[in-house]
Amino acid sequence: MPDSIILVLLAALCALVLLGLGLVLFRTFGDQGTGGAPIPAAYRRAGEDWRRGTLRFSEDRLALRGPGGLSGGPWVRGNLDLGMARTVAGRDAAALGRPGLIQVPVSYGSATFDLALDERHYTALRAWVEAVPPGWRNSPVA
Known part of the structure; x- marks a missing residue:
């Protein structure tokens, strides 16, 4: 036995x-077939602490992966609205442990969250969102 x-x-x-x-x-x-290389980012919803993860954007979708897998999205590109970016400072900078990150508020329908990325990745994300082909803007939120 x-x-x-x-x-x-x-x-x-x-x-x-x-x-x-x-x-x-x-x-x-x-998710290798879902777009470009993953972008290191931090994210938070209102009232939550920052969490580290990666963003990956494909032709028409943005997905956010955290430590446990898919954390947010995928969001349709034409419905993402990036707010005014600013440099992460104060307690947020200390919590993230990396100076010089760019924080941008994101709206998707009624959902809102913040992203923190380095400058080159923020620039790539902003360009990707703003380069929406005609007819994709304001499609139904999926």
């Missing part, structure tokens, strides 16, 4: 290791 218990425990351990490896591979390669 003790030998069968050891075998069951070893099988359960192997299953956990394989599941963990599968999750790591999925997070690494699972």
Whole structure:
């Protein structure tokens, strides 16, 4: 009987290791076909603390991934509204631990959140949002 218990425990351990490896591979390669390279960013909803994650934008969608997977979106490009950007300062800068980030409020329908990105990634995001092809602006919020 003790030998069968050891075998069951070893099988359960192997299953956990394989599941963990599968999750790591999925997070690494699972969305490779959805657009450009992931952009490091921090995000927060009103009243919440900053969380680190990555943004990925494709032809018409923006998705946000946090530590546990998909955290927000995907949002349709034509319905995103980027507010006035400013440099992250004060407690926010201390919480993020990186000086020189750009903070931008984002609206999507009735939802609002803040993003913090470095300047070059903010510029790329702003250009991507503002380069919406004709007819995509103000399509129904998905």
